[in-house]
Amino acid sequence: MTSKVIQMLAFSALLAGASAASNAQQVYRIVGPDGKVTFSDRPPSETNAKVTAAAGSPRGSVSTASLPFELRQVVQRYPVILYTGDNCGPCQSARSMLITRGVPFTEKSVTTPEDSQALQRLSGENALPFATIGGQQLKGFSDAEWTPFLNAAGYPASSVLPSSYRQAAATPLVAVSAAPATAARAAPERAAVPAAQPAPAAASPSGIRF
Numbered sequence: 324m325t326s327k328v329i330q331m332l333a334f335s336a337l338l339a340g341a342s343a344a345s346n347a348q349q350v351y352r353i354v355g356p357d358g359k360v361t362f363s364d365r366p367p368s369e370t371n372a373k374v375t376a377a378a379g380s381p382r383g384s385v386s387t388a389s390l391p392f393e394l395r396q397v398v399q400r401y402p403v404i405l406y407t408g409d410n411c412g413p414c415q416s417a418r419s420m421l422i423t424r425g426v427p428f429t430e431k432s433v434t435t436p437e438d439s440q441a442l443q444r445l446s447g448e449n450a451l452p453f454a455t456i457g458g459q460q461l462k463g464f465s466d467a468e469w470t471p472f473l474n475a476a477g478y479p480a481s482s483v484l485p486s487s488y489r490q491a492a493a494t495p496l497v498a499v500s501a502a503p504a505t506a507a508r509a510a511p512e513r514a515a516v517p518a519a520q521p522a523p524a525a526a527s528p529s530g531i532r533f
Contacts, residue, residue, distance in 0.1 A: 425482025
């Protein structure tokens with residue numbers, strides 16, 4: 324039995340149990356008062372901790388209201404989430420393939436060190452593109468490899484999307500929120516010290532491979 328057949332059989336098992344997986348909670352990136360960073364599927368109990376969403380919902384964020392009934396059912400059961408980066412040729416190829424086939428998907432961009440850490444937690448590595456179809460993970464892009472998984476999930480072989488449908492733009496994998504205000508205040512007699520200007524962010528986080 325070839326590895327590809329084994330992988331497809333495993334995917335079939337994942338599809339059978341996808342309803343349980345779809346109820347998984349969101350992943351949170353938590354920065355404690357001491358600056359320590361942790362990842363958890365539960366919000367922190369500390370009121371002064373900084374919380375960011377480390378990954379999109381397992382159900383994705385595709386609006387299904389305008390989709391044909393059968394496609395809507397597939398999207399709700401086996402949502403497709405595509406993780407991409409800047410200047411990534413394979414990412415563009417994966418995106419184009421999904422759009423051409425008419426597969427509604429949620430796109431998450433990986434462009435910061437925080438995004439990279441969240442991707443590492445999700446996929447076990449920092450290679451892009453990365454995608455999920457329900458509970459199935461797809462690492463790297465190959466039309467020949469992705470097609471059987473999309474077929475098994477029940478996505479149509481050609482687009483049945485209405486002409487009014489528009490694919491949503493990519494959103495950051497980690498949505499950074501402002502840190503909550505603290506009770507500590509500077510003394511009135513203490514002169515304000517201008518904050519140091521941060522160094523320009525790199526075009527892409529180190530360690531991400533395309």
